[in-house]
Amino acid sequence: MPLTSFLPFLYISVLFTYSPAFGFEHNVKPHCPPDKEVCEFDWVVDYVETMIYYEDGGAGHPIVVRNGSLYQRSSCNTYIPIDISKDSEKAIFADGSYKLIYGINGHYPGPSVVVYEGQQVVVNLKNNLLMEGLTIHWHGMVQWHTPWMDGVGTVSHCPINPGETFQYRFLADPPGTHWYHSHLGTERTDGLSGALIVLPKPEKLENLRDDLPELSGDFVMVVTDWKLDASIETKSEADWGLNPFSYGFNETKCYSITLDATGGAVGLFPFESALINGRGNHYLNKDNPEQPDIPELPTETFVVNRYGYYRFRVINTGMLFAFRISVDKHDIQIISVDGNDVVMTSAESVIVHGGERVDFIILASEDIANYWVRAQSIEDTNSEGPVVQDTALAVLRYNGSREVQPKTHRYECRPKDPCRVVNCPFGQYPDSYSITCVAASELKSTSAQIKAHPVPIASSPLEFQEIFLNFHFSYGNTYVLVMFFLKVNKIYPKQENTTTSCESLNCTDHCKCTYIVKLEKDKTVQIVFLNMDDAPFGMPHPIHMHGHHFHVLKTGFPHYNSTTGEILDRNRDIKCSTKSCNGASWRNEEWNFGNVPGLNLENPPQKDTIAVPRNGYVVVRLKADNPGYLILSIK
Known part of the structure; x- marks a missing residue:
């Protein structure tokens, strides 16, 4: 049956059940073989809370910190130690705060959709929420002949009401790194988002490009800013001009908007934390990321073999902040933007704004050790003077190294050896920064x-x-x-x-x-x-x-x-x-x-x-x- 013959609005009645499962798979693994015409997914959207240990049956226990260790509090006076190596799949740790969010099959970020170019993607979505409608926009999909599947609430189709099930069906096109998210209200930044990876057809790989080395790994890296308050509260208070009171309505100190290097606004409200693949932390001492507020929280870790080439697919799903992405002691080679191949471009870092995707390759050629992967805000000053950029961290761990936090530092940009930063939102940094800006328009498509x-x-x-x-x-x-x-x-x-x-x-x-x-x-x-x-x-x-x-x-x-x-x-x-x-x-x-x-x-x-x-x-x-x-x- 051709895709264009499907009804534009297809509501179906199916009972879905699920048990919470929280592990985010950052390795790119196709859901269906390339010769399968239809690749189908069953999703349930429901509420889930961060820092709660969920049993297989759905019962939850709060996760608490006691004497420098994490415990699940199974009763008022009973504390069971958390073994991160075994129990990290039982909870969404986020930044260590308790927050009610939306989850897809209990996941945050949502489960990655990895399919092949040209496959029909079928997503049976059940809305288990009590009072919120929802839609899913497939960001990057052109939706040939299926504009009603674009997932924009009240434009593409009516919201999926609580208790209803809706079937999305569309062609996976074009190939590349994309993502999906709710396109109704502020649900996107409260949990309803995830990676959408469309792999090229195997028979097309040989003709795509000849400048890529053989890869040893392919990673998804979802980056987002994160706030304890619900996104609708943040959005509403910004609309009402309450930004100066972001530290608290009764606090003496008021918030001053942070600015980028050109004087443009960055932080309309305070940066609280950021997550990489659903994991992060708070840093009261911004100058020392080795001292997070809750050092017991797990950090997202990418394990590599020395001398292997690895692809990172970076997706910024956040509300406000752009992130400058870098890997300590490793140059990055940018190969794709928004799913579209570009001539390989070397850089110290790349800036990724909300909604953008950037793919880069690194060569793991350094000493066998651990290195920070950084997602740093582009804040520069506020009304009081210079500010320290806020940062989210992950670990690049060489196989054979000890499982300890890195001791590395980002590259120091110098006048005789300036940093090359790709996708700058402004033409230049101040001369003293020793940064060479490369605009997105300066990249070149492959032949x-x-x-x-x-x-x-x-x-x-x-x-x-x-x-x-x-x-x-x-x-x-x-x-x-x-x-x-x-x-x-x-x-x-x-x-x-x-x-x-x-x-x-x-x-x-x-x-x-x-x-x-x-x-x-x-x-x-x-x-x-x-x-x-x-x-x-x-x-x-x-x-x-x-x-x-x-x-x-x-x-x-x-x-x-x-x-x-x-x-x-x-x-x-x-x-x-x-x-x-x-x-x-x-x-x-x-x-x-x-x-x-x-x-x-x-x-x-x-x-x-x-x-x-x-x-x-x-x-x-x-x-x-x-x-x-x-x-x-x-x-």
Whole structure:
């Protein structure tokens, strides 16, 4: 049966049961053999609490710290020691705090979906929650002919209500590192997310690229910021302007927003902790990560053999913070972004924003020992002066080394040997940092990638559509949400007047409306993503496009003070008709119809999520060949 013949909304009545099981499998293992046409998963979404030891039958016991050791408290006065080597699969330790979250089959992160390109993925999802609806968005899947399976609540389909079961069914395409998450409310950052890995068909491997060594291992690395409060509470308090009281409404000390090296906002609320594959810790002494608050908690550990090559698939599923990823004493070789192959690029570290994925390879050629894998925030200062970057840690353990915490340090960037940092959200760090920034647009697609997905070129202006979209922070506004669709028959909401169109308003600057962009089918579409703000807390932020992977042709940065790194002026390639840059256009009219200088039309990288620099822009291009109602959103 062809995939296009499936009903767009398929609710089925099936009884699923599960017992809590918490071990996250970070090794990439396909769920089905490559010759199987349909790969099926049964999921139950239910509540689960961190730092609770769950028995096989579902009963739980709190995990507590006593005299420097972890115990499960099975009764008021009974404490049973936790053996991390045996019991770590019985609980979600997170950062050592107790927090009620959503789990999929009892897992956090959710179970990894590892399938082969072209397989039909079937997920039977039962909502066991008491009062929350949910949807699952398959981030990175283009959903050819199945836009109703994109999983955006109230856009792709109605939320799955408590007690209901819904069947997702779609083709695994394109191959690469992707992820899934709830696309309703704030559920994504309270547990409902996981890795989605689409492996190339075995017969295609030989023709994909010849620059990759034979791998000894393939790891998933899910990184996220983590807060004790529920995400809806954090989001609501930020909306109400309560950020200064983030330390507590009755606390004397107030919180000061942290800034990046250019003066853009990073921490709109305090960084509490971060997790790697569901494990982390608190560090009251940020200067000494060897002294976590709860040293007894397990740390995510990747075991390697010396002289082996290992692939890391990094996914940032977090709410706010970008992370600079590095491995002590090891260079990283970036090979893929958002599931799309790029020419191997060497770096000291790579910055991964919310929603982005980056694959890199390391060669385990150092001494047999333990090394820190770091996910570091890009915070730099606040109103009181410089701040120490917050960090999540994992361990790279060479086989044969002792099971102890590493004593290593990250590479020190020096003027004569600067650090190369890929995917910078700004054009440069201050000169004193000795960091060379590489923008995402400077990466190059491999020859096989660009052959399979060439840059669309319009043969006449009639086949070309250019759109300027300004996603930005502004006084009294947090962000802009854009819906776009291709004009085709039979794919449209049935209801009328479900939105207030921005076109119907005489909007001079700020309006509350749904901005709907109509793409004309099969045209070459060039979108200029802007981030021109009029707020003191503006920041670079990632934008995700559903239903397409676009070519990243150019990044336009603002003007910086090379000594301090601070932004002096917004990029002047763009002409803004209002203070918040509505009605943007090219300042030089000769740049219209795709005639922008500096576009890489030969081998640009492809992505589905791109961080737009503050007071700058990114030019992307795609072919409007995937009809449906889809959205653009800030992750």
